[in-house]
Amino acid sequence: MIRIDGLTKRFGDRAAVDDLTFAVEPGRVTGFLGPNGAGKSTTMRMILGLDRPNAGTVTVNGHSYVGVARPMREVGALLDARALHSRRTARNHLRCLAQTNGIADKRVDEVLQLVGLESVARKRAGSFSLGMSQRLGIAVALLGDPKVLLFDEPVNGLDPEGIRWIRELMRGLAGEGRTVLVSSHLMSEMAQTADHLIVIGKGRLIADIGIGEFVRQGSNVLVRADDQDRLVPHLVEAGGSVQQGTDGSFVVTGLEPRRIGEAALAARVVLTELTPQRSLEQAYMDLTRDSVEFQASAV
Numbered sequence: 001m002i003r004i005d006g007l008t009k010r011f012g013d014r015a016a017v018d019d020l021t022f023a024v025e026p027g028r029v030t031g032f033l034g035p036n037g038a039g040k041s042t043t044m045r046m047i048l049g050l051d052r053p054n055a056g057t058v059t060v061n062g063h064s065y066v067g068v069a070r071p072m073r074e075v076g077a078l079l080d081a082r083a084l085h086s087r088r089t090a091r092n093h094l095r096c097l098a099q100t101n102g103i104a105d106k107r108v109d110e111v112l113q114l115v116g117l118e119s120v121a122r123k124r125a126g127s128f129s130l131g132m133s134q135r136l137g138i139a140v141a142l143l144g145d146p147k148v149l150l151f152d153e154p155v156n157g158l159d160p161e162g163i164r165w166i167r168e169l170m171r172g173l174a175g176e177g178r179t180v181l182v183s184s185h186l187m188s189e190m191a192q193t194a195d196h197l198i199v200i201g202k203g204r205l206i207a208d209i210g211i212g213e214f215v216r217q218g219s220n221v222l223v224r225a226d227d228q229d230r231l232v233p234h235l236v237e238a239g240g241s242v243q244q245g246t247d248g249s250f251v252v253t254g255l256e257p258r259r260i261g262e263a264a265l266a267a268r269v270v271l272t273e274l275t276p277q278r279s280l281e282q283a284y285m286d287l288t289r290d291s292v293e294f295q296a297s298a299v
């Protein structure tokens, strides 16, 4: 469990993280979202004690992570996959870290196998592709078998097979009861991986919400029904607005699928389709529209 309370980090007169409060619960994958420059990496660095906050506190499993004797056993982190000794072999890189954290050598071979790098374990890390470096970074994060894991853009540079592997790995780690916080800009990926979302913009909390609820909020729902004429007045009475489609369907705004189902039950009309139409990407774009700092203009 990670607890962040009133966390603030300023660079000069600019707040990169501004009075942020949220908790990351164990047993689920929490997606950490926000536009470029929102403060995600800075927040992760403060969780790890790599940046010192100007105000507020961070605790990991109930205590401050700064000054912990064997940090890799408490928290595993992938922040920047390229941050490694490029002349060391992958295996040596892991062995050095294992030694300084009191981790047995055999764990090095275990994590190399886990991330699929055994065949290149004796190659220099500097010769690795971005995807291989990501895998090595993940091996580092897993080395101490920690209960808390932070991943900053872990799918960067991975091929589709690698992306699926990461997804299953994260789901598996959360399934074992670990705390998993992962940042990403790939909404389709987050939709498949995360259970919960923390969304920030310009250093401030925008949403702390379950992924299902996030997508449902304010969504449109495509509806088909046996007797539309009987159903529509019930939907309007329930607070929905209805827009007629061209193919016998219609779109309801302002009501969740459950409320539409209840209105259909009251009207004694059979629903033949009930499809929420908002994607995670659309929900995210709607929510963060006012927090985007760097925006390209239309050509």
Ligand SMILES: Nc1ncnc2c1ncn2[C@@H]1O[C@H](COP(=O)(O)OP(=O)(O)OP(=O)(O)O)[C@@H](O)[C@H]1O
Pocket (backbone or CB within 6 Å): 011, 016, 034, 035, 036, 037, 038, 039, 040, 041, 042, 043
């Ligand atoms: N060491 C630093 N010195 C000065 N400004 C910094 C420093 N680190 C981060 N910042 C600034 O803090 C803000 C937040 O940056 P951060 O990297 O945390 O955002 P992010 O959400 O991770 O962005 P991205 O999605 O682009 O990786 C940005 O405006 C950035 O320029």
